[in-house]
Amino acid sequence: MAKNQAKQHQPRKLRVDDEVIVIAGKEKGKRGTIMFIDRKSDKVIVQGVNRVTRFQRPTQDNPQGGQIDVEMPLHISNIMYYDAKLKKGVRVGYDQKDGRKVRVERGAGGNGEIKEKDKKK
Numbered sequence: 001m002a003k004n005q006a007k008q009h010q011p012r013k014l015r016v017d018d019e020v021i022v023i024a025g026k027e028k029g030k031r032g033t034i035m036f037i038d039r040k041s042d043k044v045i046v047q048g049v050n051r052v053t054r055f056q057r058p059t060q061d062n063p064q065g066g067q068i069d070v071e072m073p074l075h076i077s078n079i080m081y082y083d084a085k086l087k088k089g090v091r092v093g094y095d096q097k098d099g100r101k102v103r104v105e106r107g108a109g110g111n112g113e114i115k116e117k118d119k120k121k
Contacts, residue, residue, distance in 0.1 A: 012039070013093070013103065015034070017034065019033055020034055020046060021082040022074065022079055023079065024077075032046040032049040033047045037076075038073065043074065044079060045072075046071065047071065051070065054070050055067055090106065092106065
């Protein structure tokens with residue numbers, strides 16, 4: 001099996017709207033909510049983390065140009081699911097409960113099943 005095919009079938013443990021903490025890099029220790037996940041490059045955009053200033057060129061719509069703050073992507077290996085009760089990052093895995101697959105916290109102090117947030121429509 002090719003490397004990219006194996007990568008497609010890996011279970012995705014982090015999801016949009018999960019609260020995460022950055023565990024490596026210049027933003028280490030910062031927390032935020034996942035806004036977007038790029039599955040091809042294994043990058044995520046976390047709200048309020050890894051912000052950079054982008055300069056806008058003057059156009060007809062925006063004659064003055066200006067500066068905007070943008071969140072840049074982080075590699076998924078540099079973030080971890082954040083447990084508010086433990087106040088630290090925990091690993092995420094899957095278990096079978098009542099015939100269905102559920103996400104659970106792994107490791108010391110893990111509280112068990114992760115409550116899924118209601119989907120917005």
